[in-house]
Amino acid sequence: MSKRVGMEVSIAVSEAVKLADVDIVAAYPITPQTHIVEHLSELVADGDLDAEFVCVESEHSAMSAVVGSSAAGARSFTATASQGLALMHEILFIASSMRLPIVMVVANRALSSPLSIWNDHSDIMASRDCGWIQYFVENGQESFDHVLIAFRVAEDPAVSLPAIINLDGFVLSHVIEPHILLDEEEVARYLPPFRPVSRLDPDHPVTMGDFATPEFYLEVKKAQEAALRDSRAVIDRGWKEFAELTGRQYQAVETYKADGAEVLLLAMGALGETASVAIDRMRERGLSVGLVKLRLWRPFPAEDLRQALGDARKIVVLDRAISFGAATNPVAAEVAGLLYDAEPRPRIFNMVIGLGGRDVRVEDFEAILEKALGEDSAPGPVGEYELIGVRE
Amino acid sequence: MTSKEKTWTWRDIPVGAVVEEPGNASEYLTGGWRSERPVFTPDHCVQCGLCYVYCPDAAIVMTREGYPDIRLDYCKGCGICARECFMSTFGLSCFEMVDEEEFR
Numbered sequence: 407m408s409k410r411v412g413m414e415v416s417i418a419v420s421e422a423v424k425l426a427d428v429d430i431v432a433a434y435p436i437t438p439q440t441h442i443v444e445h446l447s448e449l450v451a452d453g454d455l456d457a458e459f460v461c462v463e464s465e466h467s468a469m470s471a472v473v474g475s476s477a478a479g480a481r482s483f484t485a486t487a488s489q490g491l492a493l494m495h496e497i498l499f500i501a502s503s504m505r506l507p508i509v510m511v512v513a514n515r516a517l518s519s520p521l522s523i524w525n526d527h528s529d530i531m532a533s534r535d536c537g538w539i540q541y542f543v544e545n546g547q548e549s550f551d552h553v554l555i556a557f558r559v560a561e562d563p564a565v566s567l568p569a570i571i572n573l574d575g576f577v578l579s580h581v582i583e584p585h586i587l588l589d590e591e592e593v594a595r596y597l598p599p600f601r602p603v604s605r606l607d608p609d610h611p612v613t614m615g616d617f618a619t620p621e622f623y624l625e626v627k628k629a630q631e632a633a634l635r636d637s638r639a640v641i642d643r644g645w646k647e648f649a650e651l652t653g654r655q656y657q658a659v660e661t662y663k664a665d666g667a668e669v670l671l672l673a674m675g676a677l678g679e680t681a682s683v684a685i686d687r688m689r690e691r692g693l694s695v696g697l698v699k700l701r702l703w704r705p706f707p708a709e710d711l712r713q714a715l716g717d718a719r720k721i722v723v724l725d726r727a728i729s730f731g732a733a734t735n736p737v738a739a740e741v742a743g744l745l746y747d748a749e750p751r752p753r754i755f756n757m758v759i760g761l762g763g764r765d766v767r768v769e770d771f772e773a774i775l776e777k778a779l780g781e782d783s784a785p786g787p788v789g790e791y792e793l794i795g796v797r798e
Numbered sequence: 799m800t801s802k803e804k805t806w807t808w809r810d811i812p813v814g815a816v817v818e819e820p821g822n823a824s825e826y827l828t829g830g831w832r833s834e835r836p837v838f839t840p841d842h843c844v845q846c847g848l849c850y851v852y853c854p855d856a857a858i859v860m861t862r863e864g865y866p867d868i869r870l871d872y873c874k875g876c877g878i879c880a881r882e883c884f885m886s887t888f889g890l891s892c893f894e895m896v897d898e899e900e901f902r
Contacts, residue, residue: 505814566813603813613817621804626815628808 408652410586415546415578416441418585419485419511422553424455425593426509429480432460432471436490437523438575439513443485465490469497476506476568477614479605481557484508487575488515491529495536501568502537503630504615505603507560508568509553510538514675514726515575516762524763525575527675527726530703531736537630539569539637540703542674546583548701549573551654554588558597559644565637566603572703574676576763588652596651638705658707659714663689664696669778670718672741674700677724677759677766684771695775700737708744715745715752719783722755722774725791734789753783756791764795828855832875835901836868836893842885843892849879866892 413421419442423431431450433443449455458475462468465486472482486494491512501508512530516522530540539560543549549571556569573579588596604612618626641658649655662682664670673681678699685697698714700707715721725735734742738756745751755778760766774794812818845864857872858879866879880886880893 503814604816604818611820613820614814616815616817618815622806622815625806625808625811629811629813629815632808633813 408586408588408592410584412582412584413546414441414580414582415549415573415585416513416580417445418546418550418583418587419553419573420445420449421587422550423483424449425588425590426481426483426554426557426597427593428455428457428483430458430460430472430475430482431484432462432468432475432482433484433486434462434465434468434490436465436487438515438525438579439485439487439490439511441579442511442513446483465493466497469494469501472508472510473497473501473504473506476501476508476602477504477606479600479602479607481561481600482506482508483510485511485513487513488517488523488529491533492517495533498533498536498538500615502634503626505566505630505633506568507557507566507600507602509556509560509571510568511549511553511571511573513573513575513579522762523575525577525676525726526761526763527572527736528728528761530570530572531727531729534704534736537567537634538704539565539567539634539641540572541569542572542701542703543578544676544678544699544701545578546581546585547654548656549578550585550587551648551652551656554593554597555644555648555656557600558648559637559641561598561600561602562640562644563601563603565633565640567633567637572675578676586652592651596648635705638702638707641702641705656701657710658700658702659710660699660701661714662697662699664698664714664716664718666694667696667718668694669720669722669775670696670698670715671722671724671771671775672698672700672715672737673724674703674726674737677726680766680768681771684768684775687768688772688775693775693779695779706740711741712744712748715741718752719750720753720755720778720781721745722757722778725756725758726760728758728761728793732789735791738791750783751785753781753785755781755786757794758791759794761793766794770794827871828874829869829871832870832873833898834875834877834895835870835898836873836875836877836879837896838866838868839892839894840865842883842890844884846884848882848884849892852878852882854878 450459883891
């Protein structure tokens with residue numbers, strides 16, 4: 407039977423990894439991911455999880471190790487953050503091109519320098535084109551659930567792609583929340599054993615990660631891109647069947663009091679919960695504001711988002727990273743591209759918020775939304791954005 | 799990449815571009831890369847086998863009689879055999895690298 411328990415989100419994530427009965431965990435500890443791998447290490451050491459825990463000397467090796475183990479047909483997990491993800495960068499692309507269904511939790515953290523252990527999305531946005539399925543989770547329950555969902559989808563033979571679960575460092579990873587944990591029997595019904603499309607087997611030799619001449623590389627990339635786009639149907643099925651098991655239904659894009667709102671706020675990750683409090687308060691004051699939450703980042707749910715944004719004339723897009731020197735920041739760039747031919751084209755207010763752990767309060771959202779309410783909806787200058795809270 | 803794969807569309811690519819046929823690199827003839835050809839002089843050979851050991855493409859096989867046999871379909875003409883040949887110490891290398899143009 408499912409039970410409701412209070413535990414730190416990182417510990418709940420580790421318990422989900424245990425329930426997924428992984429064969430290999432290869433990880434290097436880095437703040438704020440540490441509690442996840444520490445707890446997994448304990449589970450393996452205590453005999454509660456029958457898996458190999460590979461203590462590697464760097465994240466580059468951690469990702470390389472799970473590439474090897476996944477290629478050998480082992481269910482493989484790793485977790486990292488910030489500089490660790492940056493060090494993995496090279497191998498991230500190899501994992502997705504080789505179509506290895508590794509699952510990784512990234513406890514999102516700022517990039518150096520100056521060294522910051524605190525939360526933002528600079529790490530994942532620098533690796534966003536790595537070809538992995540990428541989820542953003544909002545609370546502990548979603549984090550726990552998505553470990554199982556991510557394995558289920560990634561290992562589907564029609565997908566066979568790795569997945570990243572983005573979980574905000576500290577503000578989510580280190581908080582204690584109530585979680586409804588699944589039991590082994592429920593997980594067994596949802597997550598079948600890993601049957602790789604092909605695997606390293608001395609009795610049936612194959613070559614993986616080979617080189618390709620210019621006559622061949624293009625077709626490989628096209629096949630990879632098609633697989634990531636087509637994974638969307640399997641992701642939706644994974645969510646649907648998870649809902650049938652648990653009653654918890656997830657979607658690529660979710661809305662909160664968004665119907666008919668004059669201003670919509672688009673958020674990702676843990677900020678969604680804070681933002682929903684601001685929406686409640688402002689709705690009570692009779693203000694026409696709503697919230698749209700983006701749970702799936704890759705493959706990008708373009709059609710869902712277009713529908714969710716609907717007829718709103720003004721959209722506040724939150725970014726948790728700066729794309730230095732770019733026309734606009736990562737999330738705003740996607741949304742602007744998506745709405746290029748919308749008629750009438752809404753005005754986008756791009757707000758970069760909570761960099762390097764700068765606190766984001768309910769009042770901040772209220773101020774941002776009030777400002778957008780007071781502006782007209784004629785498109786503003788291209789690439790204009792506000793860095794919320796910066797001391798001028 | 800063999801000629802069969804050159805006709806593959808992106809839909810024909812095995813998942814992850816896995817090469818499902820082991821050892822099919824032998825179908826990939828790299829001899830065309832060569833600009834110099836090693837020409838063997840049997841009279842110099844002491845059957846030491848160093849050329850066989852050093853050849854980076856395994857393009858040299860040893861005959862039953864113990865002499866090197868160069869598989870020109872795979873030899874890229876790097877010249878390592880000529881240089882590493884034991885007899886080159888005495889200026890009597892078994893291999894002379896000859897411009898490929900001379901064989902046209």
